[in-house]
Amino acid sequence: MSFLIDSSIMITSQILFFGFGWLFFMRQLFKDYEVRQYVVQVIFSVTFAFSCTMFELIIFEILKVLNSSSRYFHWKMNLCVILLILVFMVPFYIGYFIVSNIRLLHKQRLLFSCLLWLTFMYFFWKLGDPFPILSPKHGILSIEQLISRVGVIGVTLMALLSGFGAVNCPYTYMSYFLRNVTDADILALERRLLQTMDMIISKKKRMAMTRRTMFQKGEVHNKPSGFWGMIKSVTTSAPGSENLTLIQQEVDALEELSRQLFLETADLYATKERIEYSKTFKGKYFNFLGYFFSIYCVWKIFMATINIVFDRVGKTDPVTRGIEITVNYLGIQFDVKFWSQHISFILVGIIIVTSIRGLLITLTKGMYFVSSVLLIRMSMPLEYRTIITEVLGELQFNFYHRWFDVIFLVSALSSILFLYLAHKQAPEKHMAP
Amino acid sequence: MASLDRVKVLVLGDSGVGKSSLVHLLCQNQVLGNPSWTVGCSVDVRVHDYKEGTPEEKTYYIELWDVGGSVGSASSVKSTRAVFYNSVNGIILVHDLTNKKSSQNLYRWSLEALNRDLVPSGVLVTNGDYDREQFADNQIPLLVIGTKLDQIHETKRHEVLTRTAFLAEDFNAEEINLDCTNPRYLAAGSSNAVKLSRFFDKVIIPGFPDRKRFGGGTLKSLHYD
Numbered sequence: 001m002s003f004l005i006d007s008s009i010m011i012t013s014q015i016l017f018f019g020f021g022w023l024f025f026m027r028q029l030f031k032d033y034e035v036r037q038y039v040v041q042v043i044f045s046v047t048f049a050f051s052c053t054m055f056e057l058i059i060f061e062i063l064k065v066l067n068s069s070s071r072y073f074h075w076k077m078n079l080c081v082i083l084l085i086l087v088f089m090v091p092f093y094i095g096y097f098i099v100s101n102i103r104l105l106h107k108q109r110l111l112f113s114c115l116l117w118l119t120f121m122y123f124f125w126k127l128g129d130p131f132p133i134l135s136p137k138h139g140i141l142s143i144e145q146l147i148s149r150v151g152v153i154g155v156t157l158m159a160l161l162s163g164f165g166a167v168n169c170p171y172t173y174m175s176y177f178l179r180n181v182t183d184a185d186i187l188a189l190e191r192r193l194l195q196t197m198d199m200i201i202s203k204k205k206r207m208a209m210t211r212r213t214m215f216q217k218g219e220v221h222n223k224p225s226g227f228w229g230m231i232k233s234v235t236t237s238a239p240g241s242e243n244l245t246l247i248q249q250e251v252d253a254l255e256e257l258s259r260q261l262f263l264e265t266a267d268l269y270a271t272k273e274r275i276e277y278s279k280t281f282k283g284k285y286f287n288f289l290g291y292f293f294s295i296y297c298v299w300k301i302f303m304a305t306i307n308i309v310f311d312r313v314g315k316t317d318p319v320t321r322g323i324e325i326t327v328n329y330l331g332i333q334f335d336v337k338f339w340s341q342h343i344s345f346i347l348v349g350i351i352i353v354t355s356i357r358g359l360l361i362t363l364t365k366g367m368y369f370v371s372s373v374l375l376i377r378m379s380m381p382l383e384y385r386t387i388i389t390e391v392l393g394e395l396q397f398n399f400y401h402r403w404f405d406v407i408f409l410v411s412a413l414s415s416i417l418f419l420y421l422a423h424k425q426a427p428e429k430h431m432a433p
Numbered sequence: 434m435a436s437l438d439r440v441k442v443l444v445l446g447d448s449g450v451g452k453s454s455l456v457h458l459l460c461q462n463q464v465l466g467n468p469s470w471t472v473g474c475s476v477d478v479r480v481h482d483y484k485e486g487t488p489e490e491k492t493y494y495i496e497l498w499d500v501g502g503s504v505g506s507a508s509s510v511k512s513t514r515a516v517f518y519n520s521v522n523g524i525i526l527v528h529d530l531t532n533k534k535s536s537q538n539l540y541r542w543s544l545e546a547l548n549r550d551l552v553p554s555g556v557l558v559t560n561g562d563y564d565r566e567q568f569a570d571n572q573i574p575l576l577v578i579g580t581k582l583d584q585i586h587e588t589k590r591h592e593v594l595t596r597t598a599f600l601a602e603d604f605n606a607e608e609i610n611l612d613c614t615n616p617r618y619l620a621a622g623s624s625n626a627v628k629l630s631r632f633f634d635k636v637i638i639p640g641f642p643d644r645k646r647f648g649g650g651t652l653k654s655l656h657y658d
Contacts, residue, residue: 197498197517201496204477207478208479208494209480258473262474269509269510272509273509
């Protein structure tokens, strides 16, 4: 009886998520375009719905809502469906749409999309070999196999994104990095842009007139004047077309310059807006958050390095450790267990919400979710980990954390390098007269 | 030979409707082989015979400014684009016949371009919504061009063409529907070519207010050579 109630609750929430995903698709992602194939929208909403249900199940797990056995059942079912969609349907449809865009293969597109899907499966499988995830106890097509592969890809992507985000976020929010832009700078650039456009136009006018006179002369020469007439037309029209190619090259260079100027002007306008924004209340608030966040990011990078260098995997969750440290340092009487439970629950909630938001903005859907589950396990106290471990089998979690740290570090460092170079280049360009 | 005064026509529309292909077709009478994203603005020049076939025939250079981007761009990009909207003689609005949203966005495009020009004369626009009165006051000739006609199936053609006729009427403009990869739509003597040439003539006339139509003879004496 309770199983039925639980199931109906789950299904209603799934339908709600489906509707939400559908709306989001229409309003945000496809605001300026027209949806031609409704299949895409359906698949997106279905994947979104199932992914959200998975997170819902985690929350239920912590809050101990619903019957334990029905939770377990839904968990397994959800996982099966998501993996099915992820590994079978989505790649197949992606392949199908890619192939149908190529006009040559239009007739046999079903065949070619199957071929593409098989190639995808092959590489997907091959992905598992270098990593220590094969457990001899389970067969080939078991859930653990699929999850482990999806997990690897997902963890890599997430680490890349968080590495970049950890560096980019403080850079955008902190006004320390904003260059000073005056209206005069913008006007000067705009004048240069318009001058370049004028030069392009005058060159194109010359080309158009040359082409026209060539065309008219060509007509005159095309009179059937025999052998000598043809030779004459070859020698006399050659300089005209040579001239054209020369001017064309100049025009190409000028057009490239105009594109650069346009992008620079847009950049200056954007910087000016950011400067104005930073003077407002909201701007100052975000600026402060930016400093806070940058300290957190630096700490994370530091921890990742230490984890790798000292070959250590985090065993306790950061919140409990933080509270332990505060308690020992400040000597406050605290019921550690009680508070840590609630705080870690809130933390998990925030991670879930930002994960959902991050997911809705990036396109790495299902893999992102599955790997989030794997990593959330890290943040939760021991009791909660049992059910997840039970369902997901004997995956090597330590491996995932090491892998995450490595990719995170690599991504963060390369984004620091990239942003540094971009930041250095820009002011030099403006200094030039 | 050709006038020294500038004739500037903007080509506006959403990303991917085919503005660059259209401009290439109009200026070079050839189909564009490898269309790619337009960053910023690309200009091309069309040699146009004003009043072709009459004794007052004169050759003009018409500059076609193809401005890339979308209506939903960041305001920094919009401010940068605004620098191209100065002293415009005519506007060609391009939309994709297979994509309804691109037709709807044409209202916003025209407002973006016209507001820039109307401000000096003191006409204030209070909201971004389309208001026909603003267009009634407008002196700048408009032309609406629908692209990718070949991708519309025969059965849907009538419905699509009625919709675009309403659109053109809203702008008080002529409309041309074509396929930019097929030069035969603009072949000399076709109705499309006539509409195009009439549009360019309209663009040229208001630019030279001293060229009032007194009669045939006086025009020749006002040529700048």
